[in-house]
Amino acid sequence: MELITLSAWDLSLAALLIVVLALLSFQMQLGLGRSIIIAALRTVIQLMLIGLILKLLFSTTHPGWMALVALVMLLAAGREVVVRQQRRFIGLKSFTLGTLSLFISTIVVTLLVLTVVISADPWYTPQYAIPLLGMMFGNTMNGIALGLDRLTQSAWQQRDVIEARLILGHPPQQAISDIRRDSIRSGMIPIINAMAVAGIVSLPGMMTGQILAGADPMTAVNYQILIMFMVTAGTGFGTLFAVALGSRHLFDKRERLRLDRLQKAVV
């Protein structure tokens, strides 16, 4: 089956829809017109750039380049985790905490899948490694950001309850156990829901892409199942790890709740 390529003309037609949407937003005074246009432009520019980079990378299979790409993805995702917190830890801690959790869960799961499950030759073949890493980082980042945001927000709002439990002699991790559980749940629920409705309510993007590109639907499905499991595991482990680290850092050695280690994000 021949893949139908899209011309600049085809894309312009699709862009027209976005322009209409933006105009409508202006007219209804939704205040979204500017954001729509800017976001659309970003999509075009960012994707074009990554397309060029991927083209370049696919022509050279070198582990050094792969490592560099993974590093850039990691740092960008780590920054995104920080930006999404309404109350974040002061200083570098908010970045290192999220990034370390991202790193451990994503790298471990991706390496495992690349070497053991897919076993491409060599295992860092960019066609496999880059899309997998991208999907892993994207989803794990969501889970970690949601979990940490919930943790710090709830600790702030429920400081009196946490301290009441400390006062009664509960160790810190017991005093914050309810909040920790809720935070982990809110980090993991979106991906669990996505697994539950996959194929019924939504056709996952990767699978759809493969089918559009002419792959056999069963091959696409198998890949999608693999991705789903990977992403869920990565998100789950990453969220668990980040919330555990974060809830530890909310207390000091004398088991005091230290909300002065948090700052409100400047919007």
Next chain:
Amino acid sequence: MTSICNDALRHRSLYYIKIIGRDPLGHLHIENLVTRTLEPLNLTVAAGESVSLCGPSGCGKSLLLRAIADLDPHDGEVLLDEKACHTYRASEWRKRVGFLPAVSQWWRDSVGEHFSGDFDRQLLSTWFAALGFDESTLELPVATLSSGERQRLALLRLLVNQPQALLLDEPSAALDPENTRRVEALVADYRARSHCAAIWVSHDPKQRQRVASRHFVIKQGRLQQVEGEWN
């Protein structure tokens, strides 16, 4: 009513022996303690003694109690029975130095879920009786309780840890006169039998006379002892 609950306490006095046998005296010694609003502060409360503390709101009474319970970073040292705070694990320290904040917090549905650890059920039922409750109170949903009931139950929740020192921040602020007396009687009894030191914050001069033998006031960030009668 007061005599009834005193009888109830006397009747169960046997159980207090366990407390005395369990641990040495609650002698509270505060040395050069510095909080955000107070100058370095020294205070010794002997085992079994109770001192009162007052001062305008915002003067730092609660911050002082928080620092003694090691809830805020602070300079200086607090010793219980000549052992310094930092030699205890903080959670262990807070079990021994029981702090009752002015407003009680409840995080589970029923009262009983807030009474943690392995406490003496019979001792608790004595205390329940002394404050006008019974054991079925443990089954009640917290949402149905009045603020006065919550305040009394918060005191009991603290006492089951069997602290050696008590830091009470207006423990009867939400109580009617009868329940105020009950709380005073229970604390006095606990203090006497378990040789526990107490710092009692109160805005009521008459209550300060009833519950404490020495009286302190915080003025301009300094702790001053008040001699003689209150006006």
